[in-house]
Amino acid sequence: MAREISSPPSYWYSDSEDDERGARIMEAMRSYRSAEMAMRRRTQESMAMGENELLVLRFLTRAAAEQRDVTPIDLARHLGVSTASVTALLDRLERSGHLSRRPHPSDRRKVLVSATTHADGEMRDTLTSMHARMMRATRGMSEGETVAVTEFLRRMRCAVGDACTGTQTCCPVADAGTGGPTPPMAPDAAA
Structure with missing residues (x-):
């Protein structure tokens, strides 16, 4: 288990009380970020996916909740990658049963992408208890x-x-x- 660092890194040292408080906050954020990255690695391993695959599924889940159509170009923009990279990623997710592609109803040049019920179920199974713990941490805040x-x-x-x-x-x-x-x-x- 990693040991908590009680003092801020040297580049944050200052004689200012404001800077000292800021350094404590930055260290707490760094610690949280490390824990979050470890959680993301565990999630990726349990779902046998990379970061971009999970980002695509999260994006598709939110779009479905908002009843918003998603195209591969939307996903390329969201991820900041080329459409060729998105195509390869979508091919993998489609083969694993996590998403489906269908023709756009009014524009035959476009394809719509959506997460499958299999993907939704797997994400819920994997993330529900972690999300519940995170929400418990926010309860009681004014x-x-x-x-x-x-x-x-x-x-x-x-x-x-x-x-x-x-x-x-x-x-x-x-x-x-x-x-x-x-x-x-x-x-x-x-x-």
Whole structure:
């Protein structure tokens, strides 16, 4: 079993209390991310699939819940891969009985892709207990805690995304006085 690290990595050391709190948060996120990656590996192994196969099935499941049609091009865009790569991936998932392809009802040039009931059942069997444990971890949180956590995660997603570069502030933090977002700082004000 991995030992918990009690102090942040040296590149996060600072004399600032704010930075020290931030370092603890970053270390907790790193620990969570490690646990999540291990869970994904276990899921991939139990379903004998790679990450992209699971991403496709998750995408198809959500699209079905929203009653939205999905084409191979939609999947290529979602995964950020070529249509040839998606075709090979769909061939594998179709052979294993996890998805089906059918002609588009109004455009004969298109093909629609959907997960099968076999895929849905296998995903539910594999993920139900883990999802239940995750939901139990959220129970009992107040509305204020929920807002704080989701806003923090939104800002972190923005901070690690392609939108932020250099001194640009793309993820305004909530203003403690109003609860509203603080306007982004001008690049020269950040120094």
